[in-house]
Amino acid sequence: MADETLFQLLHTEVVAAAYGGGRGSGDEGQRTGLTVLEGMGFRVGQGLAERLPRGALVFREELDTIKFLCRDLWGAVFRKQTDNLRTNHQGTYILQDDNFPFLTQMAWGQQYLEEAPKFLAFTCGLLRGTLSALGIESSVTASVASLPVCKFQVVIQKA
Amino acid sequence: MSRPGNRRPECHKIDWHLPAISSSASAHSMNRDLFVLTYGALVAQLCKDYEKDEDVNNYLDKMGYGIGIRLVEDFLARSCVKKCHSYSEIADLIAQVAFKMYLGITPSVTRNESSRNEFSLILDKNPLVEFVEELPAGRSSLCYCNLLCGVIRGALEMIHLTADVTFLQDRLKGDKVTEIGITFLKKLEEKKCRRKK
Numbered sequence: 222m223a224d225e226t227l228f229q230l231l232h233t234e235v236v237a238a239a240y241g242g243g244r245g246s247g248d249e250g251q252r253t254g255l256t257v258l259e260g261m262g263f264r265v266g267q268g269l270a271e272r273l274p275r276g277a278l279v280f281r282e283e284l285d286t287i288k289f290l291c292r293d294l295w296g297a298v299f300r301k302q303t304d305n306l307r308t309n310h311q312g313t314y315i316l317q318d319d320n321f322p323f324l325t326q327m328a329w330g331q332q333y334l335e336e337a338p339k340f341l342a343f344t345c346g347l348l349r350g351t352l353s354a355l356g357i358e359s360s361v362t363a364s365v366a367s368l369p370v371c372k373f374q375v376v377i378q379k380a
Numbered sequence: 381m382s383r384p385g386n387r388r389p390e391c392h393k394i395d396w397h398l399p400a401i402s403s404s405a406s407a408h409s410m411n412r413d414l415f416v417l418t419y420g421a422l423v424a425q426l427c428k429d430y431e432k433d434e435d436v437n438n439y440l441d442k443m444g445y446g447i448g449i450r451l452v453e454d455f456l457a458r459s460c461v462k463k464c465h466s467y468s469e470i471a472d473l474i475a476q477v478a479f480k481m482y483l484g485i486t487p488s489v490t491r492n493e494s495s496r497n498e499f500s501l502i503l504d505k506n507p508l509v510e511f512v513e514e515l516p517a518g519r520s521s522l523c524y525c526n527l528l529c530g531v532i533r534g535a536l537e538m539i540h541l542t543a544d545v546t547f548l549q550d551r552l553k554g555d556k557v558t559e560i561g562i563t564f565l566k567k568l569e570e571k572k573c574r575r576k577k
Contacts (some may be wrong), residue, residue, distance in 0.1 A: 224411040226454045227482050231415065234443040235422050240440075241429065248558070251471035261421040268417040268511075271412060 225300050225322070228301035232323060233260065236339050259349075266350020269294075278355060283377060286355060287314045290375075298344075312377040316348075317370070319374055324369035337365040341373075348373060412484065414452040418509050421563035423524060432487065433521035440523070444530020445537075467564050470541070471499040474532060474562075483507050487560070500548060502557050515552050523547050529560060542566050 239257040240250065248255040270278070277293075280286045292304040295318075305317035325331045341363035349361045358378040363370045422443075426436045437576075459477050459551040468491065475487045486507050492498035507559045508525050515522050530546040536543045548557035 224415060224482070227451065228411070228418065230447040230450055231418060234446055235418065238422065238426065238439070238443065239427075256423060261425060264424075265414065265417040267550075268420075269413055272413050273410070293410075298414055317551070357567050360406050360415070 228247075228298070229322060232343060233338075235343065239342075248347060252318070255338060255342045258339065259346035260350075262343035262346020263350035263353070264346075265343075266347040266352075267354045268350075269347075270351045270354030280355075283312070283357070284308065286352070286357060287316075287375065290317055290348060290351065294348075298347070299339060312379060314374065314375045316373040316379075319370050320374075321369045321371045324365070324371060327368055329368050331367055335366060337371070338363070341365070341371060345373065348375060352377075412507065416507055419508055420511060423522075427516060427519060427522070433519055433523075435518075437521070437523045437526045440526035441533075442473075444532075445534035446528035446530075447527070448531035448536075449480070449515070449536025449538050450528075451531060452538045455535070467497055467499065469503070470536075471562060475501050484575040493561075499562045499564075500563070501560040503560070504557070506551070506558050509552060512552065520553070524552050525550075525552065525558070530564065532560070536564075 236258065239261075240254040247258045249334055265322070278289075279284075280289065287306065287308070291306050297301050299318075299322045301318075301320070301322075304319040305315075307315045307317070310332045321342070326338060327340075345361040345363050349359055352361075352375070354361045360376050360378065361373060399558065417562045423436070423440070426439055430436045430439065455478055458481065461473060461477065468489075471489045471491070475489045479501075481488050485507060486543060487501040487503045490500045490502060492500070506525065508528070510562075512524060515524065528549065529547065533543060542565040544561075544565060546561055547559070548561040549557055549559040551558045
């Protein structure tokens with residue numbers, strides 16, 4: 222099944238929809254749009270994790286869970302793995318993707334730096350939602366220095 | 381005995397070249413769930429943004445159109461289909477190759493006897509509504525899968541065919557089946573098969 226193309230096209234339309242519905246433009250509109258996208262991603266991430274077979278989700282350590290995100294979740298959503306994972310071993314993880322599929326179709330470099338966050342918000346929510354369903358509360362933010370390279374920072378909330 | 385060099389092409393037989401199915405069963409199902417869940421979240425968000433069902437339906441159709449005009453390129457690249465010579469072939473192509481490729485289902489095609497341009501796709505299974513038991517309260521006119529109509533319409537337009545695509549029946553609304561009606565609007569010249577003498 223050629224899922225990835227269809228999903229990517231749907232994602233593009235979803236980003237556009239998040240900024241419609243009378244939410245308006247400007248900074249306020251931008252923030253609301255990002256919140257909407259992140260929220261959607263969160264629900265989808267939870268749903269995805271809930272549907273996985275129980276056996277697939279037994280992780281001994283936090284790091285194993287993050288590796289699951291980098292390999293299996295990324296593999297299922299983007300047909301590739303993340304390119305780099307860094308951690309301070311104190312609950313902060315940086316997942317780097319050098320060729321993020323939602324950004325590759327846009328001009329590489331810095332031309333669309335301002336627009337890039339729109340295309341990352343859903344994925345941030347997706348990560349946060351998946352972790353939440355696995356019992357881990359976190360906050361996920363994304364940053365782009367130069368398209369299509371982006372970094373997702375996952376900070377695990379300690380209880 | 382050698383085979384004849386040039387076989388007379390049969391009008392109804394089409395040579396499909398289907399792409400290989402992806403490996404890894406769990407990634408496969410996660411991917412399908414991803415699309416279905418995202419679609420559900422999208423419809424939920426649109427229901428929040430628009431009060432009237434009609435507006436949500438129109439927006440879904442518009443979004444589908446935006447997807448369809450791009451998806452068709454991907455489809456043509458992957459499927460290597462030969463040129464179609466009739467609306468009937470196109471309807472078969474949509475049901476047996478496109479739906480199979482992107483949604484993993486094969487709707488059956490029926491044709492309106494009285495008109496050469498009207499076809500219906502009957503969806504026995506609809507993956508988009510896998511997690512939907514019934515329409516949300518107060519949303520009885522919502523065409524939950526209206527995105528599909530827009531996708532088909534947009535894809536056809538990119539190959540220079542205009543068509544009206546709507547849901548004729550919807551299981552979510554209590555009908556027995558889910559039926560998508562495609563009415564081709566512009567006349568496509570039908571080439572007759574020539575015999576080689």
